[in-house]
Amino acid sequence: MTHRYLDTPAPIALAHRGGRLTDASGAVDTSLENTAVAFQHAVDLGYRYLETDVHATADGVLMAFHDTTLDRATDRSGRIADLPYAEAARARVAGREPIPLLEDLLGAWPHVRLNVDIKSDAAVAPLVRTLRRTAAWDRVCVGSFDQRRVNRARRLFDRPVATSCGPVEVARLRAASFAAPLRPLAPTVPVCAQIPLSHSSIPLVSSDVIATAHRLGLQVHVWTINDTGVMERLLDAGVDGIVTDDTEGLRRVLRRRGAWQDSGGDPVADR
16 A cells, blocks of 8 residues: 555445436436535445546635536536636536536545646645545545646645656556566656557557556556456456446446445545
8 A cells, every 4th residue: 555545445436527427217327526525426326536627716616516617517618717706606517517616526525535637727726725624635536648747746735645647657557567677657646547448559558567567666547447347357467457437337346346445534635
């Protein structure tokens, strides 16, 4: 164990933006991503780990939202970074649900951990302030598709915070997987590599990459996997976590394998 964020036995299940919802008839609703309703649904299913994204408003308020603009997912338009919070807060996802603050999510489910993708440079400092206010250092894993951004967050954190590999570190990990004997990377700061199956037609997940990550003390989490057959193959290959929209499907897979662990009281929440 490299950080208390990962002290739940692997494999871990992460609900991507809360995951998609299904009603009693089995109908699927994919429109309520990153809303309290979606996250509550995942928690009700027993998920311990939720994945979300953060942007900062013009006045530095940290919102749990994926896109740079409000246009696609809400009933309003405009770049979040250009709007004061009072205006951005009027937006409703799918015309129904407000955009939550990261602080709201941390407060709503104190036993749950959050995987946080920093979507803009302006969100870094508000994220640090949010973790200071909430003392949620042990409950988050922070990552970004921008290496400079995740490096800056690491420099600003007052306490040890779990982080995932940035893109440069993922590239180094893949390169190291070809080396024989293994050549360790520079002192390892991240606790996990969170990677897709491939990037620009280049495969990223292989037995060699998984083995190399494990030798370096890193977990491997793969996103965003919605095919249960692929989930099975990845688990057979030894991945430590799967990020999914199909929260019910992943739960079924893990239950069949005797690897599902319902959320509940967590020692992180009590300290």
